Amino acid sequence: MSCAVYDLALGEVDTIVSREFPKGIKKIYFQNVLLEHLDHSILGEMANVVDIIDINKAKALTWISVPNTYRSFSIVTSALKRIDLEPNSSLILLRISSCNLDAMPITIQQAAQLYLLAISGCRLQVLDLASVCTNSYLRSLDLSHNKIKYIVNTSTRSCDVYNSLSALVLTRNMIKTVNLELFNVFVNLSSLYLQNNQIRSVSGDLAHNSLINLQMYGNELEHLDICSWNVPSLEKIMLERNRLTMLPECINNLTSVQILSLGSNLLPTSFTIDSVAGMDSLRLLGLSNNRLTSVMLNSVWFPKSLQYLDISYNNLTSLDLSFIPMPLLRVSVSHNCISCFDVNGTSPKVTQLSMARNPIDCSWRTAEMREHVQCLRTSAKVC
Numbered sequence: 195m196s197c198a199v200y201d202l203a204l205g206e207v208d209t210i211v212s213r214e215f216p217k218g219i220k221k222i223y224f225q226n227v228l229l230e231h232l233d234h235s236i237l238g239e240m241a242n243v244v245d246i247i248d249i250n251k252a253k254a255l256t257w258i259s260v261p262n263t264y265r266s267f268s269i270v271t272s273a274l275k276r277i278d279l280e281p282n283s284s285l286i287l288l289r290i291s292s293c294n295l296d297a298m299p300i301t302i303q304q305a306a307q308l309y310l311l312a313i314s315g316c317r318l319q320v321l322d323l324a325s326v327c328t329n330s331y332l333r334s335l336d337l338s339h340n341k342i343k344y345i346v347n348t349s350t351r352s353c354d355v356y357n358s359l360s361a362l363v364l365t366r367n368m369i370k371t372v373n374l375e376l377f378n379v380f381v382n383l384s385s386l387y388l389q390n391n392q393i394r395s396v397s398g399d400l401a402h403n404s405l406i407n408l409q410m411y412g413n414e415l416e417h418l419d420i421c422s423w424n425v426p427s428l429e430k431i432m433l434e435r436n437r438l439t440m441l442p443e444c445i446n447n448l449t450s451v452q453i454l455s456l457g458s459n460l461l462p463t464s465f466t467i468d469s470v471a472g473m474d475s476l477r478l479l480g481l482s483n484n485r486l487t488s489v490m491l492n493s494v495w496f497p498k499s500l501q502y503l504d505i506s507y508n509n510l511t512s513l514d515l516s517f518i519p520m521p522l523l524r525v526s527v528s529h530n531c532i533s534c535f536d537v538n539g540t541s542p543k544v545t546q547l548s549m550a551r552n553p554i555d556c557s558w559r560t561a562e563m564r565e566h567v568q569c570l571r572t573s574a575k576v577c
Contacts, residue, residue, distance in 0.1 A: 196221035196246075203228040220244055227252035227272075233259045234280075245284075256294070260285070262304075269293065274316075279304040286331075291315045291339075298325040305329065312336035312363075321364070323347040323355075323376065330354035334361040338387070342367035347376055356380055363387040365409075374400040389413070389432065400425055411435050411455065418442040426450055434458045434480065446472025455480035457504070463487040465505075468495035475499050482526075483507040492517040506530065506548070518543040528552070537567055 197219055222244050229236075229252075237247070238261045245265040249255070252272040260267055262280035266287040269277075274293035279285065283305040292315040302311065308329050318340040326332055327349050342364065359380045369391040375398030377386060382404050390412035399422040408431045415436040421444035428450055433442070434457035441461070448454075452475050461484040470476060476497040481489075486508035502524045510530040516539050524546035533553035540547075547564075549557045556569040 196223055198223040198225060200225045201228060202226075221246035221248065224249040225251060227255050230254050231257045231259075233257075234261055237261050237264075277301070283307075286310070288312070293317075298322070300325075302326060303328045307331050310334045310336075313340070315339040317341050319343060321345045323379075324349035324353065326355045326359075327351075327353035328355070330358055332358050334363075335359060336361075336363040338363050338365040338367070340367050342369060345369065345372060345376055347379070353379075357382060359383055360404075361385040361387075364391070366390045369393055370414075371395040371397070373398040377405075378402055384427075385409075399423065403427060406430065408432070420444050420447060423447065429453065429475075431455075434483075441469060445470060449474045451476060452499070453478045453480075457482040457484070457507075459484055461486065463509075464490070466490040466493065467497070468493045470497055471495035473497045478502045478504075480504045481508070486510060489513070491515060494519060496520060502526075515540045515544050515547075517541060535569060537564070537569065 199222060202224060222240060227249055232255065245263065247264060247267050249269045250271065252269065255272045255274055257276045258269065258274065259278045260280065260283065262283045265284055267285060268289040271292040274290065274295055277299045279301040281304050284307060285305040286307055286309045288308060289312045294317055295313060296317040296319060298318065302325060306328065309331050311332060314336060318337060319342060321337060321342050324347055326335065332355050356379045360382050362383060365387050370393060372388065372393055374396060377383060378401050383402065384404050385407040386405060387409045389409045393410065393413035393415060396415065396418060401424040404427055405425050406427055406429045408428060411432045411434045413436050415438055418438065420442050428448060430453040431451055432455045434455045436459050438456065438459040438461060449472065451473055454476060457480045463485055465481060465486055467490065470479065477499050479500060482504045486505060487510065489505055489510060492514055496519045500520055500523060504526045506526045506528040508530050510527065510532055513527055513532055513535060515525065518541040520543055522543055522545045525544055526548040528548050528550040530552050532549065535554055535556050537556050545561065546559055547557055549555045553572060554569050555572050556567055558564040558567045
């Protein structure tokens with residue numbers, strides 16, 4: 195059960211504090227808090243009854259003191275500049291979004307049981323990984339939509355959080371350079387989100403046995419060298435919307451990767467499938483919205499697990515699918531400039547073909563549709 199408190203102002207504090215809440219109330223929802231400081235005199239009394247606090251819209255609120263009995267605390271849209279956690283805090287979840295915090299709260303390490311920490315849409319400028327050193331239960335750290343420019347680790351010892359953290363979210367910050375070796379210490383990190391920053395330079399050897407998901411799309415990378423990476427569990431790497439002018443160096447070293455997205459880059463005009471043939475686990479390859487004018491797929495050197503190829507939104511004028519060594523392959527080649535296509539000469543292993551918005555459209559979704567497909571002339575562009 196929960197209850198709501200609206201428009202909490204200084205003159206109403208005594209009324210709220212002295213109020214006897216019904217039995218079974220576990221959550222209090224504050225809407226439009228008008229105070230500048232929520233301190234122990236207010237939250238401490240409620241802590242005897244509830245263990246979850248949600249605060250939404252508190253534009254005057256700059257300081258919160260959180261008693262150590264709360265399990266979950268959430269603050270959305272405030273002027274928060276300071277938050278203090280009492281020693282031996284019982285917090286498992288702490289979410290702060292849209293605030294004025296410009297540094298990680300020093301007292302975060304008082305919450306030894308903290309499982310999820312999210313500070314987003316605030317003004318954090320530097321991430322020092324040592325700031326969560328003693329948070330031995332922390333699994334997810336979300337610092338997205340801040341103003342972080344630098345990532346450092348000033349700890350001089352082996353931190354407890356190195357064994358617990360599994361997801362680190364740094365989306366939509368202002369990071370320009372990143373040293374991937376900083377993340378190697380998090381031995382159970384499975385997901386690393388660095389997308390939508392301003393990353394131009396990547397340094398350091400990424401050596402990680404647990405990393406599964408690496409998101410780096412929406413940055414400014416022109417070149418990526420992965421020759422020294424050792425990531426045997428990596429399954430997904432997202433690199434679309436960068437400025438890559440060539441495939442990442444040593445891309446075939448990523449034999450465990452199942453999904454590789456390189457859409458919306460500046461790749462060379464010609465692509466050959468044998469350039470990724472060593473990626474044994476690759477199931478999905480995304481090359482959409484580049485500047486490709488030719489794609490060569492007729493090769494015995496082919497990623498042996500490939501199931502889906504996206505080459506849409508390019509400048510292809512022809513497509514040869516006569517020889518496909520895979521058991522089945524779905525191909526999307528929509529929004530290109532193809533004006534001639536041989537359906538009968540296409541390998542039966544191409545189980546789906548999307549050709550929408552080409553001068554000719556011979557699309558099919560099933561084997562039965564393919565048998566009766568009629569290629570249609572369209573009004574799409576001719577390159």
